[in-house]
Amino acid sequence: MTGRGVGSPGSASSSGTRAGLIACASLALALAAPLLSAAGGSRSATGRGHGHATILVGYCDYTFVQLLGTWHPQRGWRDPTAVDGKQDESVFRKLLPRGGKWTLYHVGRSPLVVRTAAPQREPGVHGEQHYYAYLASPLGDGWDTRTRHWLAVSGAETVDRRPVKMLPNVQDSLVGMIRSDLRKRGMLPSGTFRVTQNVDADLDRDGKSERLVTMEFAGTAARTVLAAAYGLGDGRLAVEVLAETGHTAEDRTMVRLLAVADINGDRVREVAVLWGIADGMGVDVFTFGRSGFRKVYEEVWGDA
Ligand SMILES: [Ca+2]
Numbered sequence: 001m002t003g004r005g006v007g008s009p010g011s012a013s014s015s016g017t018r019a020g021l022i023a024c025a026s027l028a029l030a031l032a033a034p035l036l037s038a039a040g041g042s043r044s045a046t047g048r049g050h051g052h053a054t055i056l057v058g059y060c061d062y063t064f065v066q067l068l069g070t071w072h073p074q075r076g077w078r079d080p081t082a083v084d085g086k087q088d089e090s091v092f093r094k095l096l097p098r099g100g101k102w103t104l105y106h107v108g109r110s111p112l113v114v115r116t117a118a119p120q121r122e123p124g125v126h127g128e129q130h131y132y133a134y135l136a137s138p139l140g141d142g143w144d145t146r147t148r149h150w151l152a153v154s155g156a157e158t159v160d161r162r163p164v165k166m167l168p169n170v171q172d173s174l175v176g177m178i179r180s181d182l183r184k185r186g187m188l189p190s191g192t193f194r195v196t197q198n199v200d201a202d203l204d205r206d207g208k209s210e211r212l213v214t215m216e217f218a219g220t221a222a223r224t225v226l227a228a229a230y231g232l233g234d235g236r237l238a239v240e241v242l243a244e245t246g247h248t249a250e251d252r253t254m255v256r257l258l259a260v261a262d263i264n265g266d267r268v269r270e271v272a273v274l275w276g277i278a279d280g281m282g283v284d285v286f287t288f289g290r291s292g293f294r295k296v297y298e299e300v301w302g303d304a
């Protein structure tokens, strides 16, 4: 995998932001769990201004960081094509300088800080450009396939060190509510499933946790669904499917929660999803707000 592209962003999953609502009195209990102690996490993003720095968002595996997109206080979220629409090499090199400092996030792990060597650009098979830089010191061996992938952020003033609570991978009451809601809406296959990721995190700092759950269904309708649930403040629960696998050749073959961190320091955490297709991989980044989740990047690359 060298960061070579197989397609352009934009083929968003049809499941993108389909939200449903559940009325449930017990929800307050489920979602009002306080944040884990911030002890040791007081250096989290502050929400203060960033000046005019552009924040870079990338994907990292063992050896390289690949640019997914950028965030700027005035320009907002932009994908690499928008950043470098004229394929201006100088812009690219300015965005990814040699010795660039990146913070790596992975759900369930403490942030890592790494530096990159000189940047490189490589054309994808459809003519788009992919931007990446090898790590000055590769992460090395010892990372398994589930922890070799990280979300990478550069240019941010702060590091989001608040803990993300990894819950037991069991069908607890909230997972049951999510499953029931999606089943009613025809968005889940029947049959047994297992929970492979069950994460509590206060995305918007309102003191109440949001829930992110990955469910893997077995059997003839085998499928993986990554869903999110959040309270609306009036006793109702909203449920969205952020990513899912499918059965056609173009469908995703794997989806997994990659990272939960406040990339741009606006006090609201973003959610990154790693996914696979038949001949490549990709990452989606979602923001979270009053209207739920919104996808701001979708980048795909492959082995071709
Ligand atoms: Ca919250």
Ligand SMILES: [Ca+2]
Binding pocket: 261, 262, 263, 264, 265, 266, 267, 268, 269, 270
């Ligand atoms: Ca944020």
